Amino acid sequence: MKKILLSLLLLLLISSHLVNAKPIRVGVAGMTHDHINQVFDYMGKQQDVEIVGFAEPNKALAMRLLKRHNLPETMWFPTLEALIQQKNPEAVCAFNSIYEHLSVVETCAPKGIHVIVEKPLAVNNQHLALMKALVEKYKIHLLTNFExxxxxxxxxxxxxxxxxxxxxxxxxxxxxxxxxxxxxxxxxxxxxxxxxxxxxxxxxxxxxxxxxxxxxxxxxxxxxxxxxxxxxxxxxxxxxxxxxxxxxxxxxxxxxxxxxxxxxxxxxxxxxxxxxxxxxxxxxxxxxxxxxxxxxxxxxxxxxxxxxxxxxxxxxxxxxxxxxxxxxxxxxxxxxxxxxxxxxxxxxxxxxxxxxxxxxxxxxx
Structure with a gap:
C-alpha cells in the first residue's frame, strides 16, 4: 500500500508539473555514445523538453538510429553549427567522445547555449581549463550526466x-x-x-x-x-x-x-x-x-x-x-x-x- 501511495504521489507531481511546464528546445551533438538511447526513450513521453535535431557527421549511423526509432531524416544535421543555425536550441546534450566535449562547449558557449555532457566532463585538465574560461566568459550552464x-x-x-x-x-x-x-x-x-x-x-x-x-x-x-x-x-x-x-x-x-x-x-x-x-x-x-x-x-x-x-x-x-x-x-x-x-x-x-x-x-x- 505504501508503494502504491508513493507511486500515485509521484504521478500527481509529474502531472501537475507538466501542466505548467514550458518545453525547452534541446539539440543533440553526436550519436556515437550508446547512452543516446536515453534520448530516444524520453522523446514523446514528457513535455518539458523538445528534441529539435541530431548533429552527427557519420550520416549512416544517424540514419540507422533515426530509422530504428521512427524519426524523420529531417532531424539529422551534419554539423552542430548547422543544427544551431536552423533549430535555435536553448541547450545541447553531447553524446560523442569525451575528447569532443570541448568542441561542443566551444561551439555553444559563445551563443549562450547551455550544455550537458555524458560523464565525465572532460578528457584532461587542459580541456577543463578551456571549458572553465568559456563558462566564466559566457555564463552558460555546463552540466554532466551520470546514471x-x-x-x-x-x-x-x-x-x-x-x-x-x-x-x-x-x-x-x-x-x-x-x-x-x-x-x-x-x-x-x-x-x-x-x-x-x-x-x-x-x-x-x-x-x-x-x-x-x-x-x-x-x-x-x-x-x-x-x-x-x-x-x-x-x-x-x-x-x-x-x-x-x-x-x-x-x-x-x-x-x-x-x-x-x-x-x-x-x-x-x-x-x-x-x-x-x-x-x-x-x-x-x-x-x-x-x-x-x-x-x-x-x-x-x-x-x-x-x-x-x-x-x-x-x-x-x-x-x-x-x-x-x-x-x-x-x-x-x-x-x-x-x-x-x-x-x-x-x-x-x-x-x-x-x-x-x-x-x-x-x-x-
Whole structure:
C-alpha cells in the first residue's frame, strides 16, 4: 500500500508539473555514445523538453538510429553549427567522445547555449581549463550526466549524512563500479572505437567507471578536493583492450576521510554500489528501491530503508536540464554541477598520473 501511495504521489507531481511546464528546445551533438538511447526513450513521453535535431557527421549511423526509432531524416544535421543555425536550441546534450566535449562547449558557449555532457566532463585538465574560461566568459550552464545521479538511494545517503546525521561522521566510502567490459556486453562499434582509445576517452576503466566514485565523493565532500590521489591499473585483457587499462583502483585521502574507488571491465555483471561507513552506521546504496542500513553488531541492528521517489526535477536528466535552463534549479555543488565535475576531472587526471608513475599525487593547497 505504501508503494502504491508513493507511486500515485509521484504521478500527481509529474502531472501537475507538466501542466505548467514550458518545453525547452534541446539539440543533440553526436550519436556515437550508446547512452543516446536515453534520448530516444524520453522523446514523446514528457513535455518539458523538445528534441529539435541530431548533429552527427557519420550520416549512416544517424540514419540507422533515426530509422530504428521512427524519426524523420529531417532531424539529422551534419554539423552542430548547422543544427544551431536552423533549430535555435536553448541547450545541447553531447553524446560523442569525451575528447569532443570541448568542441561542443566551444561551439555553444559563445551563443549562450547551455550544455550537458555524458560523464565525465572532460578528457584532461587542459580541456577543463578551456571549458572553465568559456563558462566564466559566457555564463552558460555546463552540466554532466551520470546514471547514479538519479538513484533515490544517493539522495537518502545525503539526508542521513548531512541532515539527520544517522551515519555520524563519514570515515570511508567504497565505490564499486564496473561490468564485464564494453565489448563483452555488446556496446556498439561506434561507441567502443573511442571508449577504448586513450586520447578520445582519456583512459579505460579508470575513466569510464572511476568517474562515478569521484563524482559522488566530491559531492559528499561539498566540492572539497582530496589531499592526495593514489591509483593502480592493470590490463587483464590486453588482447581485447590493447591501448587502455581494464582494471583500476583509486584511493582518495581527505583530512578525516578516505575513499576507495574500484573500477572494472572484468566483473561478471554490472555493479554500481556505494558503501558509506560512518561513525554511527553503514549504508549500501545502489539503484534498488531499498537501501541496507546497519547501525550495530546485533542481528536486530540492521534494517532496509524504503526510498521515497525523487522530486520530478531530480528524477531524470531531461527534467533536471529543463529545470536548470528555466531557473528552477541552481546547480551550485550538486552531482551534475560544473564545480563538482571540475574536481572529478582533476581527480581522474591525478589518478592516471599516479598509475603511470607509481607515485601518490598530492593536490596543492
Amino acid at each position: 547514479t545521479t538519479w538513484y533515490a538511494s544517493h539522495a537518502k545517503v545525503w539526508e542521513m549524512a548531512k541532515q539527520n546525521k544517522n551515519l555520524g561522521e563519514i570515515k570511508k566510502v567504497v565505490f564499486k563500479d564496473g561490468h564485464g567490459g564494453p565489448i563483452e556486453i555488446g556496446c556498439s562499434k561506434e561507441f567502443t572505437n573511442w571508449l577504448t582509445d586513450p586520447i578520445q576517452n582519456g583512459g579505460g576503466a579508470i575513466v569510464d567507471f572511476g568517474c562515478y566514485g569521484a563524482n559522488i565523493m566530491t559531492w559528499l565532500m561539498d566540492g572539497q578536493k582530496p589531499i592526495s590521489v593514489t591509483a593502480v591499473t592493470q590490463q587483464d585483457k590486453p588482447s581485447v583492450y590493447p591501448k587502455v587499462d581494464d582494471e583500476a583502483t583509486i584511493i582518495l585521502k581527505y583530512p578525516n576521510t578516505q575513499a576507495v574507488i574500484q573500477a572494472s571491465w572484468n566483473w561478471p555483471f554490472g555493479v554500481k554500489d556505494t558503501e558509506v561507513y560512518g561513525t554511527s552506521g553503514i549504508v549500501i546504496a545502489n539503484k534498488e528501491p531499498k537501501m541496507r542500513y546497519v547501525f550495530g553488531e546485533a542481528s536486530n541492528a540492521e534494517k532496509w530503508v524504503d526510498l521515497a521517489p525523487l522530486s520530478y526535477e531530480q528524477s531524470n536528466v531531461f527534467a533536471y536540464l529543463a529545470a536548470v535552463v528555466n531557473g528552477k534549479i541552481k546547480p551550485a555543488k550538486d552531482l551534475s554541477s560544473f564545480a563538482v565535475n571540475s574536481v572529478v576531472v582533476e581527480i581522474l587526471s591525478a589518478a592516471k598520473e599516479s598509475a603511470k608513475t607509481g607515485k601518490t599525487i598530492y593536490f596543492s593547497k
